[in-house]
Amino acid sequence: MDELRVIYTCFPGGKHKVLTFSYDDGREEDERLVEIFNKYGVKGTFNLNAGLLLKKQGGLDKIGELYKGHEVACHTALHPTIERCPDEQVLRQVLKDRALLEKALGYMVRGLAYPNGSYNDRIVDMLPYTGIVYGRTVHSTGGFAMPEDYLRWKATAHHNNPELMKLGEQFNGLYKTQYLYMMYVWGHSYEFTDRNNWKVIESFCKLMSGKEDIWYATNIEIYDYMAAAKNLQVSVNGDMAYNPSAMDIWLEVDHEKICCKSGQITRF
Numbered sequence: 001m002d003e004l005r006v007i008y009t010c011f012p013g014g015k016h017k018v019l020t021f022s023y024d025d026g027r028e029e030d031e032r033l034v035e036i037f038n039k040y041g042v043k044g045t046f047n048l049n050a051g052l053l054l055k056k057q058g059g060l061d062k063i064g065e066l067y068k069g070h071e072v073a074c075h076t077a078l079h080p081t082i083e084r085c086p087d088e089q090v091l092r093q094v095l096k097d098r099a100l101l102e103k104a105l106g107y108m109v110r111g112l113a114y115p116n117g118s119y120n121d122r123i124v125d126m127l128p129y130t131g132i133v134y135g136r137t138v139h140s141t142g143g144f145a146m147p148e149d150y151l152r153w154k155a156t157a158h159h160n161n162p163e164l165m166k167l168g169e170q171f172n173g174l175y176k177t178q179y180l181y182m183m184y185v186w187g188h189s190y191e192f193t194d195r196n197n198w199k200v201i202e203s204f205c206k207l208m209s210g211k212e213d214i215w216y217a218t219n220i221e222i223y224d225y226m227a228a229a230k231n232l233q234v235s236v237n238g239d240m241a242y243n244p245s246a247m248d249i250w251l252e253v254d255h256e257k258i259c260c261k262s263g264q265i266t267r268f
């Protein structure tokens, strides 16, 4: 067997599109947003300031239950504009947030949304020392490409983008499988209350829900899956793959979808 095959990385289930959300600040409106996400079967990441939440009634006690099925990520302990902060204070803001959230949640917290969208090369270079693997910016691309740099992760759009529904329809219509596509929407749940427009997110989630070819994932699920896919060992002949990671990884081999089981060699 020395025929050359076309082998592509796929998302779970052999899919090629992923939809994800990212919401900041952990205000009480998150509860309503989580309900909407759950109703339509979509998944999101919620970026919390543990130091600020501790000062509020209830503190961090309820976050495990409230955000169940979604991801909780860092947004620094106290939400400073970190570009203005000395190095060790940046590290402490991130590590303190991580430590408090991890203690409350019982799982590792490895994502970050930059508070006030504040980041620079110095901060990006520091993050690997805090165990943070991705950082979401406030830049929007209006496109569906996978991120080139997870520590400078750009969204497709803020939910206030007047083109949001049009972008959703465009994304739903993508059928070519040569590429992996991501649609990424971000914002703050309290903006829906401030602008009295909860309908925006309700309509969008309804439009996007229940699609066979879309993987509904949190930010960290996307990062971890792509990292595991990168670690997949594929033979030169393209007839087998060893998956050393703890999750199944999907390939498309000459248009056939193949599941490479965790910890096994799969022949195809």
Ligand SMILES: [Zn+2]
Pocket (backbone or CB within 6 Å): 024, 025, 075, 079, 115, 116
């Ligand atoms: Zn914020």
